[in-house]
Amino acid sequence: MADETTTPKAPEGGAPHAGGPGGPRGPRTGGPGGPGGPGGRKFFRRKKVCKFCTEKIDAIPYRDVRLLQGFVAERGKIVPRRLTGVCTTHQRRLTRAIKQARNIALLPFAARY
Amino acid sequence: MQRFYEVMFIVRPDTLDEDVDKLIAGFEATVTNGGGTIRSTEKLGRRKLAYLVRKFSEGNYILLTIDADGKLVAELERRLRVSEPVIKFITVRMDEEQKRIDKIKAIRATRKKLSAQPVAPAPVEAVEAPAEATPASA
Numbered sequence: 001m002a003d004e005t006t007t008p009k010a011p012e013g014g015a016p017h018a019g020g021p022g023g024p025r026g027p028r029t030g031g032p033g034g035p036g037g038p039g040g041r042k043f044f045r046r047k048k049v050c051k052f053c054t055e056k057i058d059a060i061p062y063r064d065v066r067l068l069q070g071f072v073a074e075r076g077k078i079v080p081r082r083l084t085g086v087c088t089t090h091q092r093r094l095t096r097a098i099k100q101a102r103n104i105a106l107l108p109f110a111a112r113y
Numbered sequence: 114m115q116r117f118y119e120v121m122f123i124v125r126p127d128t129l130d131e132d133v134d135k136l137i138a139g140f141e142a143t144v145t146n147g148g149g150t151i152r153s154t155e156k157l158g159r160r161k162l163a164y165l166v167r168k169f170s171e172g173n174y175i176l177l178t179i180d181a182d183g184k185l186v187a188e189l190e191r192r193l194r195v196s197e198p199v200i201k202f203i204t205v206r207m208d209e210e211q212k213r214i215d216k217i218k219a220i221r222a223t224r225k226k227l228s229a230q231p232v233a234p235a236p237v238e239a240v241e242a243p244a245e246a247t248p249a250s251a
Contacts, residue, residue: 056221058214062205063121063157063176104121104203105172108163 048085052094060093062100068107072098076108115149115180117211122193122202123172126159136198137175143189149181167200178207 051070052060060067071079071086071094078098081091101107124133133156141151157174166172181189186204193202 058217059210100203100205102163103201105123105162105164105166105201106160112164 050085050087050090052090053087060090060097062097062104062106064097065101065106068094068098068101072107074111076102076111114182116182116206117152117208118179118181118186119205119207120177120179120186120189120193120202121205122175122177122199123162123166124175125167125198125200126169126171126173128173128198132198133173133175136196137177139196140177140189140192143192144177144179144181144185147181147185147188149179149185152178152180154178169200172200 051057057067062068071084073079078095081088084091086094098107102109124136128136137154137156141154144151153176155176155178157176159171159173162170162172179189190202190204193199
């Protein structure tokens with residue numbers, strides 16, 4: 001019962017994520033997405049907010065490499081929304097900007113090894 | 114139909130500065146002769162490329178901001194493709210995006226006015242409210 005009371009406190013309804021494929025990936029980058037319920041380990045899950053909404057960034061230009069770099073993983077992959085907390089609308093624009101930036105060689109398609 | 118585009122292209126790193134200037138002038142001429150207008154030309158300078166392009170790991174980035182129609186853009190892209198020093202280019206249509214941003218800015222401007230006005234009367238109400246509350250409690 002104690003577990004059940006802790007899970008609703010977690011914002012964004014993280015419980016289904018923990019049960020799904022997001023669970024084992026938790027400790028990777030977006031630590032806050034980790035397991036919360038059954039293990040007895042209690043994380044304080046900070047509510048993730050969309051960077052673009054809070055900072056009121058209207059345009060996501062493909063030229064702004066600094067900005068885009070924050071949403072690209074080491075290997076060059078676009079980081080999913082569930083790890084970064086970006087809202088749907090902005091994730092869509094972000095994705096497009098990243099893809100345009102890749103096309104003009106500002107960002108890598110895949111990091112070389 | 115005039116639209117607002119951004120054309121970014123990468124020039125080979127081994128071209129001389131004068132040649133780059135000539136190249137830009139040539140593209141500007143194509144735009145103006147084709148009935149478009151140039152808003153700005155920007156040299157973003159040398160940058161390391163994220164991956165190899167035609168075996169170059171460096172490039173000279175140039176950004177053109179233009180007003181043009183579809184045919185002119187097609188012509189400009191054809192020229193970019195055939196010109197030897199240009200190793201990569203991208204054309205992005207910006208007018209819809211610009212419209213959206215202007216709209217948001219306009220909305221935000223109106224909101225600021227509304228928020229600025231009640232700031233002055235608000236403290237007055239705050240003072241009045243306790244005054245009304247005290248007789249009721251007393």
